[in-house]
Amino acid sequence: MSTNSIAKYAPESSSGMGVRQCGIVALCMFLNMTDGFDLFLIGFALPHLPKDFASASEKGVIISLALVGMGIGAIFLARLADRFGRRSTVLCGLLVNLVGLVVSTLAVNQVMLMTGRFITGLGVGMVSVVIVVIAQEGAPRNRRNMSTGMVMIGFPLGSTVAGLGGAAALSLTAGAWQSLFWLGAALAVVSLVVAFFTVPESAAFLARSSGVASDSGPGIAPVAALEDSPASGAHRALLGRSLWATTVLLAGGYGMLSAAYYFVGTWTPQLITDLSRNGATGSLAGIAVSVGTFVGAILFALLGLRLSAVRLTLAFLFLAVVAIVGFALLLPNAVANVFAGLLGVAVFASLCGYTAMVPTWYPVLARAKGYGMMLGVGRVGAVIAPLLVGVAVGVIEPAMIYLLTVIPVGFAVASSLFLLPRSRSKITG
Template sequence: MNVTARISQAPMSGYQWLIVALCTFMNCLDGFDVMAVAFTGPSVTEEFALTGSEFGLLVSVGLIGMAIGSMLLAPFADLIGRRPLILISLALATIGMFGAAAAPSVTVMGLFRLITGIGVGGILASTNVIASEFSNAKNRGLAIGIYTAGYGIGATAASLVAKATVGGDWRIVFYAGGAGTLLALVVIAAVLPESVAFLEQRRPSGALERINRTLARMRVAAVTDADLDEAATTRADTGRTGAGWLKQLLTPTILLWLTFITVMFGFYFVNSWTPTLLVEEGLSESAAVTAGMAISLGGTVGSVLYGVAARVRAPRVVLIGFSLLSAAMMIVFIISASTLWLGFGIGVVVGALINGCIAGTYTVGPPLYPTNVRSVGMGWALGMGRIGAILSPTIAGVLKDAGASATQLYVGAAAVVALGALVLVGLRRYDPESTRTPNGALTA
């Protein structure tokens, strides 16, 4: 039995949950980074005398950097290891955050925002895979749900720091983000092990000792060189190795990309446009911000709720349900938002559901790929998902300028999210989680 199968069947140890917690901490950096720009937007715009389009470009540069990092850095995780790439990406993100904090002009700030985005993109592609590979089959959905909740925690932290600096220096927010990223770099360098799945597949010098040292901390039985040789033979027999992997997995890869694009389209629409649209619907700015906070609040727990549900049903099936419910509740939210208490309550539900969808995409993706291409597969999926993240605010802005109402925009975004559910139905035949053996191991 290979290492991955042993981990899939064994109970989750405290050490494995520690690794999930470390990945969650790193995912907080994404939430902090994205929302740091949103919360400091008015101050940055005032200091550098930016137009709306110029500030929009500054925001987009970070998202573009994330796409580049996910798609171009992620393949190196399958070559040099998950851990080294995470450390490199954390170093880039640290440089980017401190550089943006000290930037003398918007051009320089934009350059460092790009560097930050590249680093964060590399971090996300690797930590998602690490969290998945160190989880057993039963708790994989829950572990990814906890991991995904890190985004909401980081966004909340950014809002608290930004609120404390209102009327003061906006650069403090970015210095705080840089300090947090530097702390993550130190902690990860000291604590995070290399992925045992990567060590099993690539077998660098000292691989067996490193694998067994990590397995011992996880209270999983040790392996031998013969076990690793047998696993390598099995991988070769399945044909899921080598340069032909993309051809073999082309259809599920495209379906996964479409899933990421549609889910992130809805997620970033809800998170970026809600306060503005509600103000135009007649709510006060304070009430609109409160409704936006409700969505963020719901998001903090939504991904964990998805994980709990994924312990009972197949993650893909749970994601279909979350997608359809998200689409329905988005429409209910915009219709009822004029009543603040009702809009706040439904906003929490919308935030929980759409964040649960993000957790679902992170859970469904990794099992589709063999170990030797898992990081590049997920990296490209995350990069493609950023296309949805970049397009949704832009398309909403164009339609709004053309006269579309808030209700029409929300209905359109809901339709895109519902489309993702249909894509997931087509992914069924490629989903290894649907072909578990009776003891819980994956057959593929």
């Protein structure tokens, strides 16, 4: 059908969320939760592997390969959604994820487990990109920030469910590590079935790709507005003349911010335990950061109803700098946990902000590719940052390590400042 016939199903940019649109956002949040569950499951399985199954260094590789796979999936596979559609790419990604979980379950050695985790990462990378694009394209312009925040809540929620569900599975199976991956595979099957019957194709994609669809097609999601003109090949090139600056600023800022986030999320319990010589204190700091991520996503969703994504991101980035300095200076005082929670809020809300900028800066047929590039670069930061901290531990004091985190956050601030004046001509973010 024509762009005009599709547009008649699209709400005005100032309209609220309908039942169907809320359902799409809830579905994408659920799929993001399953991604978080599958990605963090390995952390609960490693302590239960047989002693001769994998060395400490091999366990590190097992963890990293999922992130490497996620980066590759986000950069090179998620872009298929711009060519073949959002729905088919999500279903393919969920199937790849399921295959990876089954391979992990049947692993008889570390190589097979590494392979399974890498395959899982590929699937998670594909799905995590496309579901955000689907949620944003199915929301009115003035609700895109809220939709992004709600979808992003799913990922930390999934990691929490992985801990609770994993503990229950291990308890019921006398510590059998394979039970964790069977649980993940079962959830993946449920996700695949639910997605098959409910994930819609974006009307924006249909309009921009071919302009032909049925007015009554059951798999078409409403879109907020078909605001950009059909994208030519040159316009869709991420490093082409019209998009290269945007791509570098978004991917660079998001990558630096991801490095800070994964350092804080993975190393805080260990560093605080070493500093305080108390495991409970370290765990409390880690919990404060985790709770902060939930609050950050919710705050971004609510504030995004009134403020643009770029301005919100800048505000939360400055808050992150304050939280980092306060946390570092107060260590190991218990009051530092307040700043740990604030740090979780600020950093994760900033990540939500970068995610929400994508539909503003990229045309329809480059959105999955653009967000995939940004997320893939972020995974590079996620892999490198914990490794660098591992080298620094024992040489640099924990407080100084946290203060050094201001550097990547500062790069993200600079990126957002460059994007701010360019965003003033945009309707949102």
